[in-house]
Structures are given as structure tokens and as C-alpha cells.
Amino acid sequence: MPPVSGRLALRGPTLSFVADPFQAGDQASMRYESDGLVLVENGKITAAGDYASLKPQLGRLKPVHYPDALILPGFIDTHVHYPQTQMIGGYGAQLIDWLNKYTFVTEQQFADSEHASAVAGIFLQECLRAGTTTAAVYCTVHPESVNALFHAATRRGMRMIAGKVLMDRNAPAALLDTAQSGYDQSEALIAKWHGKGRLSYAVTPRFAPTSSPAQLEAAAALWKKHPGTYMQTHLAETLQENEWVKSLFPERAGYLDVYAHYSLIGPRAVFGHALHLQEEEWRHLAASGSAVAHCPTSNSFLGSGLFDFTRARQPQAPAQAIRTGLATDVGGGTTLSMLRTMGEAYKIGQFGHYSLSAPKAFYLATRGAAHSLYLEDKIGSIAPGMEADLLVLDMKSTPIIDFRMNYCESLEDALFVQMTMADDRATRAVYVAGKLAYSRG
Ligand code: GUN
Ligand code: ZN
Numbered sequence: 173m174p175p176v177s178g179r180l181a182l183r184g185p186t187l188s189f190v191a192d193p194f195q196a197g198d199q200a201s202m203r204y205e206s207d208g209l210v211l212v213e214n215g216k217i218t219a220a221g222d223y224a225s226l227k228p229q230l231g232r233l234k235p236v237h238y239p240d241a242l243i244l245p246g247f248i249d250t251h252v253h254y255p256q257t258q259m260i261g262g263y264g265a266q267l268i269d270w271l272n273k274y275t276f277v278t279e280q281q282f283a284d285s286e287h288a289s290a291v292a293g294i295f296l297q298e299c300l301r302a303g304t305t306t307a308a309v310y311c312t313v314h315p316e317s318v319n320a321l322f323h324a325a326t327r328r329g330m331r332m333i334a335g336k337v338l339m340d341r342n343a344p345a346a347l348l349d350t351a352q353s354g355y356d357q358s359e360a361l362i363a364k365w366h367g368k369g370r371l372s373y374a375v376t377p378r379f380a381p382t383s384s385p386a387q388l389e390a391a392a393a394l395w396k397k398h399p400g401t402y403m404q405t406h407l408a409e410t411l412q413e414n415e416w417v418k419s420l421f422p423e424r425a426g427y428l429d430v431y432a433h434y435s436l437i438g439p440r441a442v443f444g445h446a447l448h449l450q451e452e453e454w455r456h457l458a459a460s461g462s463a464v465a466h467c468p469t470s471n472s473f474l475g476s477g478l479f480d481f482t483r484a485r486q487p488q489a490p491a492q493a494i495r496t497g498l499a500t501d502v503g504g505g506t507t508l509s510m511l512r513t514m515g516e517a518y519k520i521g522q523f524g525h526y527s528l529s530a531p532k533a534f535y536l537a538t539r540g541a542a543h544s545l546y547l548e549d550k551i552g553s554i555a556p557g558m559e560a561d562l563l564v565l566d567m568k569s570t571p572i573i574d575f576r577m578n579y580c581e582s583l584e585d586a587l588f589v590q591m592t593m594a595d596d597r598a599t600r601a602v603y604v605a606g607k608l609a610y611s612r613g
Contacts, residue, residue: 180212181230182562182604183223184238187583188245189531189539189556193271194485194493198531199521203554204583210243212401214558215329215605221433235426238564241600242590244534246305247510248515248541249500251404251444251465253310254295254321254334255282257434258505267410267474268466270336270504279337280346282312288320296324297491302509302596305561306542306551307443308404308465308499313347322365329369331551331559333402335376337363340387343378351386362398370559370605374402375443376388379409380417380430384452385527392588396435402545403436406444407464410476414448426528437462440546445470445486445502446494447477454483458492466536467501468516474504480519481526497541498533510537511598513592532585559605565590569598 186208193201209226211219219226236607262274282288288311299307302423307357311334314507318336325332338354339347349357359373366373377383383391392582408414408427421430428449431437446457446464457464466479484494498517500508507513514533521528542552550559567586568574573593580586590598602610 177213178606179233180560180603181233181235182210182212182238182243182564183235184208184241184243184564186210186220186554188220189535190553190609191465191529192460192540192543193529193535195490199379200537200582202531202583208243210554210560210562212603212606215560215607217419217554217556217558217560219556238600240564240566240568241556242567244303244563244565245538245554245558246563246604247303248497248545248552249267249304249508249510249539250442250463250497250541250544251357251467252307252502252505252508253501254292255279255288255312255317255461257298260503262507263346266412267434267476267504268412268416270474270596275503276347279312280344282314283318285316285320287318288314289324290326292320296319298508300328300345300602300604302511303565303599303602304321304508304510305563305602306331306547307333307375307605308402310378310404311336313337313339313349315361316366317444318361321369322371325370328609329607331370331547331561333372333374333545335374335402335404337413338375338377338387338391339382339496340384340507342382351382351384351390354387355390357464358394362394364399366401366565368525372400372402373398374404376403376557377436379406379413380427380534381420383415385434387437388430392435400440402440404437404440404442407431407442407446408448408453410474411448413415426450426453428456432456432460442497442544444499445476447471454487454494456494457494461494461495463497465497465501465544466517467499467505468520469513470501470504470505472516473506478523480524481521481528485532493531496536497544498536507595509595511591511594513537515593518591530584530591534587535593535611551587560603562603563599564601565594566598566600566612569594
């Protein structure tokens, strides 16, 4: 158990990224210690490196030792809907039908703050069990749903980004706000939560089809008025949605141009999916410093399409690479496990003849995700000054993984086996801001 003094030391193999492997290459971007030590004081990492050299800094502090594990930065989920935790695995529909048949029915229950609080608690507990310590979260249209999530995050000390969904058209009446009420409610939530402890607010227009031009304008005004807040929405998830957007905004050049026209792109804008884009839209995403959240389990579950890794992350000119994070998109996605999500990202890449390497996948779930959220100075790495959100991964979490690990010849092999075969059972322990927040068994 961590000592009360606020000091903590973890010993074991450690892995973190010091650069973007899509640019620098896999080997050059990884910092691996086969016997590492991480020192933490008052929630922040003060030193990290190999055990032998750092041992003198321990003084009388006894490290918690995890010899058969891998100590990683906590995973970061860049796009997830907590109210949909109760509707994962809704059968037989593609996006628009799925929204009408399952999502918009479920989300009406979040007018009840007790229900919202119960689900928020389960959601965050499941995030921790999966090794996820930060997420960019969609709540529902109800302000109570945001209060529930932020209260639950505060209790656990987790760094969370979240916001009230804005919708003023094309959804059931019980889920609609107006341009004005959505603005006012969001602004009250910003005043209450943004910048409090480890919480950040995200202005959250669900997607262009459910917001009127007036609401998109109001969302942009609010986002601009409160520097440091995020803007999250969905972009080009399905071809049917693209057609719908074209019919609703015929004067715009494309889907991204709708958001660009209303000033909803730029640093701290996070676009979920980004599957069906034109080259000029990719360029615009890159040039504006916007980020995309790749949601592989959702994209295959809803039959939405294939993410273009090569275009997003390895264009001819590095300056055209897009900030990208991995995401679960529960409940379109089928798991809160970032390991499962990495495994599915690999399979999606394969369909496009792109074989996502394990270091790149782990990067996209840690430092790369932090980079996409402009948080790489706070989370996503194991380095002095970083917040001590740490995941201890059991590398032998099931009998078959234990057996398979005997035949791994490199760190990359071992990581690839984990992302292909492991899940939340591999989460041995999770530390949030230097405090033990989850321990298996
Ligand atoms: N597009 C608009 N809303 C949603 C949602 O809740 N989930 C997904 N996957 N796509 C959306
Ligand atoms: Zn989504």
C-alpha cells in the first residue's frame, strides 16, 4: 500500500514513449527499463529510470515490486459515451437506426440524476478495471448527467474531460435543448467544473445533423469564450451520415467544412471517427491542429467503415499528420478495454493493408492520445513532472497468454501478444495521481 506521506515507489519493467513512433520509428520512440523504478511524490512522478541507478533515492521507502508485469502510463480513451455503458451490444443496426433504436431511448433515462450517478460510478470503475485513467466523455443532454460524471471522477481523483451533449433537432423531444438553453446550461457547467481539480469541460455538439446552424454558432461562441475547454463531436462516421449532412448543409463544401464554417475546428477539437473524408479535409484537420479519435470496435460493430491509418498518421509530409488518439466509443464500441481496442485497431489496419505495430498502438493509447488532447505535458508518459497515473499490466494474465509469452522473442512481440489476446484481466493495479485506485483480487 502507498505510504501516507504521499511518497510512492513502483519497481518493475517500465515502458513509456519519448517520441511519436509514426515519425521517429518504433525503437527510437520507446523508453523501456527491464528493471525500472518510478518515484512519486504528492501525485507526480519525481524520477523514473533503472532501479540500480535510482535506488539511492529511495531512502527508507520500500518500493511496491511488480516483477512479472509491465508498468505503463494509464490508458487514455479519447472518445466514449458513459450513458451508453448500459447498452453495449445492441443488436442489428447501423449508425442512424442504432441511434434511434437504442441510444436515444437509453439517454432519456439520464434526466434522473440518481440513475446518472449510478451509471457514472459503474463506468469509471470499469475504466479503472481496464487500466484507463483519463477519458474524453460524452454525457447526455441533461446537465445532471455531467454533474454525475464529474462528481464520480472527483471522488476517484481522475483526470476527465466531459460535456453536456447539445442537440436541438432530429432527436426525440425529451432529448432536445435549444441554441440558447444549451449554451446557458453548458456555460453554467463550465463555471462549476472546468479547471476544478483534474476536470476539463468539453463543449459537445453531438454531430452536425442534430444541431441547427444557430446551435453550432452558439457552441463555437462558448468554446471561444472559455479558453482551455475542449470541443468534441462526431465526423464522417458513415456514408449515410455524410449524405444527410450534405442535405442539411447544401451550401458547405463537405462535412468538415460545416464545422469549419462555424469555427468548430482547431486545437482541443476532437473529432470522433473521421472515416469518410476527402484529402482536403485531412489537410484541414492537420493544419488546424484538430484531433481525431479512432474508434475501431465501434467502426466494425456498427459497420461504419475503415480508418485510414496511413493518411492520418503517416502522410508523405510529416506536417500533414493528424493528432490521433485511440478510443472505445462505448456503446457503439463493444469494450472499455484499450487493449481490446488496440487489437481491433490492428485488424482494421489490416483491411487497408496497414499493419499497426504494437509500439504504435500503445503510443496511440498513451502519449499519442495525450498529444491529441494537448495534455502531453501532464499525462501519457512516465517521466519526471508527469501526473502519476500508472497501469501495472500483468503480462501473463491468462493460461494461454502465459504459454504464448514463452515464445516471444522481443518486447514488440510481447506487446503485440498483449494487444491481441489480453483484456481487463491483465490489469493488476492502477494508480491515479499516485494513489492505488484499483487492484485485482
Ligand atoms: N454519432 C452521433 N451520435 C453518436 C453516438 O452516440 N455514437 C456513435 N458511434 N456515433 C454517433
Ligand atoms: Zn461516439
